[in-house]
Amino acid sequence: MKAKVMAVVLTAVVLVYLVLLAERAFQLIGTGQVAGILLGIGVLILPFVGLWIAWVNLRFGMRMERLTKRLEAEDGLPDISELPRRPSGRVDREAADEFFEQIRAEAARDPENWRGWYRLAYAYDVAGDRRRARETMRRALELAD
Template sequence: MTALVLVLGFYFVLLGRIAFSLIGSGKPAAVGLGVGVLILPLLGVWIVATSVRAAFAHQHLARRMHDEGGELDVSDLPRRPSGRIEKAAADELFEQVKAEFEADPENWRTSYRAARAYDYAGDRTRAREMMKRAVDLERAERGGSR
C-alpha cells in the first residue's frame, strides 16, 4: 500500500505542476483546463487519504477481534475452486451472524462480524456499510477519539 501511495503522490505532484503551468499561461482555455486538472490531484489526495484511514480503522478492528477470539471461523466451509466460500455455505453463515447482530445491533463486534459475513456472501456494498458502522461504534466505545 505504501508504494501505491508514493506513486500516486508523485502522479499528483506532476498533475499539480501541469495545472499551475496551464493556469500561468493566462489563456482562458488553458486556465479553465488548468483548474480542471488541479481538481484531479486534490480529489485524488482526498480519496487516498480516506481509503488509507478506513484501511487502518478496519485493520484495528480485525486485530481487536482476533485478540478477543471473535473472528468468524470459515476454515471448515466448502470452497469453490477459486477459493471463495460456496454461496450456500456463505448464506448459512450470514444467517447465523445476522441473528447475532439483530440480538445486539449496538455492539461493534456484531457489526464487524456481520460485515465479514456480508463480504463472504458477496455483498460488498452492505459489507462496507456494516464495517463503517462497526468502526463508528468501536470509536464511540473508546470515547470518540479519532
C-alpha cells in the same frame, strides 16, 4: 499482509500520478490564456480530490485493521475454515449464505455491539457483497469509537 503492501504500492502510484497532474495544471495556468488558466484550475482541483479520496480510504483501512486486532485479541474473529470452497478458493455460495444468515441473526440480537456488526461485515464480504461489507464495517467503527 498482501493487502497492506498492495494498498501502499497503489497509494504511491496514485500520489505520483497526482503530482504529475498538478504539474500539468501549473503549466496550463502558466500559459496566461483564459482557457488555459481555467482548465489549469480545473485540473488542479483533481489532485486535491484524489488526495482526499486516498486519505479517506487509507484511514478506513487503518481503523478497520485496529478493530480487527482488537477482536482477534478477544478471540472473536469469525472462523470460515470449515466452510466448503470452490476451486477458485472462494467460499461456496450456499455455505456463504448460510454463514451470513447465522451471523446476521447474532448481530440482530445485540444491535449496539460493534463486534456483531464487524462479524456481519465479514459475512457480507464472504458472501461477495463488498459494498454492504464496507457500509456495515463503518457502523462497527462508529459503535467501537
